[in-house]
Amino acid sequence: MKTLLLRGLCLLLLLTCMAIHTAQAQKLPSIASKTVGMQKYFGFFPFYYDDETGKIWLEIDKLNQEFLYVNSLPAGLGSNDIGLDRGQLGGERVVYFSRQGPKVMLVQPNLAYRATTNNPNERRAVEESFAQSILWGFKAEAADGSKVLVDATDFLLRDAHDVTGSIKRSKQGSYKLDASRSALYLPRTKNFPQNTEFEATLTFTGGEDAGRLVREVAPDAQALTLRQHHSFIQLPDNKYKPREADPRAGFFGISYLDYATPVDEDIDKRFIARHRLAKKNPSAKVSEAVEPIVYYVDNGAPEPIRSALLDGARWWNQAFEAAGYKDAFRVEVLPDSADPMDVRYNLIQWVHRSTRGWSYGASVVDPRTGEIIKGHVSLGSLRVRQDYMIAEGLLAPYQNGKSENKAMMDMALARIRQLSAHELGHTLGIMHNYAANNNASVMDYPHPQAKLDRTGNIDLSQAYGTEIGAWDKTAIAYGYQDFPAGTDEKKALDEILAKSRAQGLLFISDRDARSPGGAHPVAHLWDNGKDATDELLNVLRIREKALKNFSENNIKPGTAMSTLEDVLVPVYNYHRYQTEAVAKLIGGVNYTYAVRGDGQLTTEVVPKREQQQALQALLRTLSPEVLTLPENIIALIPPRAPGLKSSRELFEKRTGLTFDPLAAAEASADFTLSFLLHPERASRLVELGARDNNLSLQDVVNQLVDNTWKGQYEKGLQEQVQLQTEQLVLTHLLSLAHNEAASYQARAVATEALKDLKGFIASKQRSLKKDSYQAHLTFALARLNRPVTEEVKPSRPLDLPPGSPIGSGYLMQCD
Template sequence: MRKTLLPFFLSILMISQIWAQNKPASLASKTADMQKFSGYFPYYWDEVTGRILLEIDKLDQQFLYVNSLAAGLGSNDIGLDRGQLGGEHVVYFHKVGPKVLLIEPNQSYRAMNGNPAEEQAVAQSFAQSALWGFKVEATEGDKVLVDATEFLLRDAHDVVGNIRRSRQGTYRLDPTRSAMYLPRTKNFPQNSEFEATLTFTGGEDAGGFVRSVTPSAQATTVRQHHSFIQLPDKNYTPRAMDPRAGYFGIEYMDFSTPVDQPIIKRFIARHRLQKKNPAATTSEAVKPIVYYVDHAAPEPIRSALLEGARWWAQAFEAAGYKDAFKVEILPVDADPMDVRYNVIQWVHRSTRGWSYGATVTDPRTGEIIKGHVSLGSLRVRQDFLIAEGLLAPYGEGKPANTEMMKMALSRLRQLSAHELGHTLGIMHNYAASVTNRASVMDYPHPTVKLTASGEIDLSDAYAVGIGEWDKEAIKFGYQHFPAGTNEAQAFDQLLRESHKRGLQFISDRDARATGGAHPQAHLWDNGGNAAEELKHVLTVRQKALERFGVNNIKPGVPMAMLEDVLVPIYNYHRYQVEAAAKVVGGVNYTYASRGDGQLVTEFVPEAEQQKALDALLATLQPNVLALPEKIIAAIPPRPAGWSPTRELFDKRTGLTFDPLAAAEASADFTLSFLFHPERATRLVELKARGSKLGLNEVLNQIMEQTWESKQASGLNNQVRLLTQQLVLTHLLALSQNEEAAYSARAAALLQLNQLEKKAKKQAKSSDESVKANALLALDRIKKPQEAKPQLHKDLPPGAPIGSMGAIGCE
């Protein structure tokens, strides 16, 4: 009997030993010598090993995970700014044996009727994402302990990918030079915040953008932040999107929708705001919306940011709230990345770039949890530079001129309001400038006036206060109605009344298209009539150029720096050129809904198109493009130590200033809009539908103003000749452009045929410049496939540099 049972007992003993060895330790024993941080997800800091152990006491409960960049790279071209938010992820921890998975369900596809079977069918039809897997270190009842260190020390913000996509080098995360950043690793009842210092090594092929902002391109160190956030309760009511209202939002497919209803559901993004007294016309809020301005912003900039941001209180008052929107200074010990703070952050970069408003939004409902504005600090210097160019303020014996700083600060107020508007959920409105600057959500060019004596007046450069459209937008997003109100009808009536008052909304896609058709939707334009404003802007430009000289720079500044001030003044009309170009071949329209009475579509009257074309052709004249001799002679090559930048004119003359290159870039800018394949095709189409101004008529007038123009003298004649060659370039390119309609290409070929005949006659001229220009044209006509329009590449940047010029940016 003993011999029979002995193997059995030995087996039981071995199993017991194996089980004991693999049994998870208790939380207490595993964290005995660690510092505990209680909060939403309790965690422990192990000083000896540098680890973060996360206590998960909410298995299978959804929460919000957000990563962000707390300390950035400083290169506008690459991005990766201080304070840059990453995407939002609704996630949950799920335990499977010795593992805990961090699961992100698919929010884009849902079944919202409460039927578990339908919900399961949708969930199983589309992929979810397991963002990470953790090993269980200890257990205690329903709690598990996992080592979160590797998760927190990973490149969650994709720094490596951003640098690679910018073609600035090959990097990899170096764990030996990365560690937790404890000053910003904190815990609170509804959010847990973690921050890590990450170092990326490699960079043997580092580009100039990286090298310019790092002490050593072989070791680039930034900080990334991770937020675990309790999801909002279910007392928030999503608000349906309306294309006329101008809001960002969320959308998803609801497969439980009846077949006769739209399957795609769209809801606007907005903060939660509720009245204490819902029945009152005006009421205080249950919880006000509070924003905080970065205490790092210096004065007088900080005050300007505060003032501009506070303008939005006017809109909330119009929507029936009292003291519901506030702006304060961020406490010194507050973390800007902490989800509890809506912030306006002052961000530094090596070059001027876009500012932008971002949010942390609940992907389930559209509720904005955190607004985060990033304002580029160099923008204010560009506005100051423009004011210097317009005013020439540094004459000897003159008192200090404060108008430049006044204009720059007024722009900052507007910029602060603009970006904060995005974090309230509101899109750009690029049609607002035609109705007396009705929205801070437009891109504003300075409104510069001329006094009766012809002096430049900057006193009304930027609007003050929130616009009329902004008030209507806030009403749509945040207004609450008495019980029993049909909200859909009330919002529809609100938008109809706004339209009757002349308030329009046209946003990014329509306004940013270089071949765009909308005659009133433009970036950085002014005035109710694009053509009239272009004439005015050219007059202001001419006035500024007439007195341009040493008084545009301070005493002691190298004379070569005159070019820096000259660039924005010489190109002062660039945005109004784009605005006027959209009138030619333009089609007016709104985001109309059936039965709302708004305009659907109509093409711009021929008279308006012709007026815009006349204004555009004026920008191609030598007297506009050629700089005066006194300006050219005053700009020497830059001294040693003052390297040229991309903010200057391109040159074909080596180190010396090149006035012809400046003229060429400006003329090409105008022509690139007039010859855009979409505009050319639209002109053909509109002529076929009854318009008297078609592509042939436009091309004939361009030829008359360039190739048929009278010969000039000196620099003006050289500008005239180069403009002729640019016109030829665009004709050749259009004739070969497969994106244009055949009829548009045929019209270009007809002009080329006529030009070839003219050039053959000019090739026999006794004037060498005329003959040489004709011979070059004839040679180029033989090789149409080689035509490559510059398409603005030689025009120095006007708008902020970089690729952030999209929704939510300025």
């Protein structure tokens, strides 16, 4: 009886709750009555704009249906160092709206952990094991059946792109969003059948502690106004077939853990990122595409830049043609009516900043499959000017007051074509390939290829490549080939990579090439030539010729003479990248991204003879002859003229306002030594030196000391450069001896070298009269006798002016 009574009470309570919920639901007005007088935007998610309140009301007619949410920055800050560029994409997220009583949640499921199975219980077990994220909570304000209306204004007017965080992380100030100075931006708020686009003008205030970088670009550092964009995008259909990733193929992609995988298989699933592309006739050797890939060049890019961007981007059609496609890849100019942030447009955007910096290619990718939905390239506009200035430095073209040498513009535009192709390649899903110089891939970083002609003059006519490379064709074939029905796709993809290997093509990407202690002998940034050592000697000859010709003819008439320093910097440091490439031969280990059974090289130590040749070339960059600027150049450069800003693009100085040739030499020598005695390279030399007949760390240190401290002494400014370089060698040996990142034996070798050097200096000091060299020895002994603890660090040498992206003249990935 008690049980029946209890059940009755529970039933009554349940009916009461349902009645209350129904009553609450009935209290909500209809969507039509709530939106009277508002402007309706029909499309993927219908929405209404209330002009009186400035609000956006979103009609959610697809509850519990996944879609893609992307935020971006259509109007940026203009500071290269902080980032926040015009057109910068934020992260893409698969999300869905879920109604829970009066609340509507925007939910982001956790796609990093999945169970690819038809068993709902297995899927639920994974979903409940890992956190999801609720990105926003809305209140239901009106409803019509399964449709619900919410006020989306606060969601759209928030700092979705984390502008405040970016500025704070850059230590450029503390800001907060000011709602009173923020509003929806209706010209870019639109609706389409498959995507809904919102944009907002946001103002960030504060900035009492604003840094220099903010003050340089903002009209008022206490009020920064930018725009942020929000895109709701219909997810692609299920007809796209993901393609498995292969470490040898050079593609970005997606990965996740699939807990429905059998125990004897890899749980980590990896798929490449690529656009959807299919042949109309997959069985045909050449076929048109079902739907071509179309990119658009920013209509804000001026001529002749715009044409160069178009030309370079169109190179990729060569790769698609090689893969059997006809007219499958097109590049056009963006129509005036188009919104650059609209997901329907693959874009090459021309981005202005206050200082030069990286260009980069980004994409909106379906996190479920790896399908690229939108490719978006950001090209820094100051890059073309940097190449032009490098050409000015090499050619000294302003003889007789004016230049008729079009080689400078030709070189700058050639670089823009290559850069356009390079960054677009990233948006096709392709990684960097730093083992592909000599024009094997546009996905390498190219240094301008200069040569001396028959008359001994510098020739820039072939400074950059003019077409797609063989590796790029391999990558497109791997990523985009559409195979006939019945083809064993894995076998066909393996054959594409095997054919590439047979052609001698290599693929080595970022991690292996960017480390200053890197080991791969051919994976470098900004290098040229089949043989890195030979090319360094060639680059030094080009540099020597350019410095010999350097004069007032390197700048236009009427230009302040102090600007000669701007042009001199990339010429003096012209060998910096090839120096880095040669350093990686020392203690170098060749390897590939081999997989079992493919027959590729796994590891192979660079032969001792090649390492020795590289060391000799590297030691040449430390010679007084190379490091010392001639007197005629030093005399040409006065202190900075009034109105001309000093910047990081110039040489650091220890002499105040006057030009400091010793500081330039110091930075250059330190650059070489930072690679040669890098703790990773030193530790590797110890290990390799103990195996077979390889170059050892002792060999390197002994030759370094012999060519500096124990070399023949020069006179005049070359002597001062030489003494300075010797102190730098001492600095780096001290640093290595006390660097806990180095192996014990590497530190031991450096310590023993310091002991021997101390004895050599002491004996030298006793045999010499008091002069500048005696003072040099006394100072060195004082440094060697100083107790070194964790708190006492070697003095910091001067740095080179910024190099990447190319030349000298900040910082994001990738270029």
